[in-house]
Amino acid sequence: MNKWIKPVVLNGEHVILKPLELSQCKALQNAVCDGELWKLWYTRIPEPDQMTAEICRRLELQQQGAMLPFYVEDRHSGQAIGMTSFMNIEAVHRRVEIGSTWYRKTAQRTPVNTECKKLLLSHAFDTLDCIAVEFRTSSFNFKSQAAIQRLGAKLDGVLRSHQIVENDILRDTHVYSILRNEWPAVHQHLQWLLTQPRSISS
Template sequence: MTWLSPVTLQDDRVALVPLAHAHAADLTEAVKDGELWKLWYTAIPAPETMTAEIDNRLALQAQGSMLPFTVMDRTSGKAVGMTTYMHVDAANKRVEIGATWYRKSVQRTTLNTRAKLLLLEYAFETLDCIAVEFRTHFFNRQSRQAIERLGAKLDGVLRSHQVARNGTLRDTCVYSILPVEWPTVKASLRFRIDGTADKSE
């Protein structure tokens, strides 16, 4: 068993299950909600490229650099998005949580907060990570605000880090959460979800 192997993480509202081709139809429907692939400052698969996106993420999993999840809304029983542990550094016990998107109808609900709590909890309490990283485009204000609401701190900005699909240069904001910060971050996320910061729950 490798340091980071496929696993299902869930609470009573959301389930993060290993990505599979069986989820393609739901994910294709989900990405059409809000036409998410048209956002210029992020890379979200178009409906016609969903199968290729699943293939790509599973190939990265086989290489040991990614662990991809399908985000399931347990209320509807449908797949509503994707997320991953990526840039996996097993030797140093570091991961990035990223390549995340959700259908528009579940954005700004507790679903993302719940998913992030599950991913962070597993990273710090099972994988014993020394840091969990988040990265996003400088102009992706919604993503930056969401990352900061989690409690992640800005490490810096990688200027002219990548060439975007439209040919523009991407400045990448790099954030992280450290183990010493995790108890406070966890209490904050629990309070946002259900109004209690009791760590014993």
């Protein structure tokens, strides 16, 4: 199988990233209800009854070679935390985007996102030999922008009127990236962030 879409388990101190499977649907339905995340208008997060379709959509993109989706699990409790993915995979140019990410509300503002990104970036740069890893988010998703900047990613630019969100509302998309030559410093920064006191969901 193409290494870019080969299912892999990524283990951290707080989280485990597992290959996405349909058997995880019920756990993810429970997770998305923590904070009713689908009500955020500026991003697309599935409602509980849409979870099966969303898992199937991601797995279909994996079959097409465009996505490597993950199920995010709390390492200590075994509780479902959310989903994340390598997406818009360009194996020829050795580029990926980390996106389609959501975490249950009680896992936000904890070490979860930092460790997930560290695991994904390590796989991208150290295993897949990526040249660049990209992040995209809505101009109105200020929490996401702050989280991406906190990782050490740099803003490449803004795609104006990039997507229709709903009711013909147009979304501007902020595009960030981390380059291969920046990875050693970013890796050290993420290691440091994970030593700083922050609560972790139980």
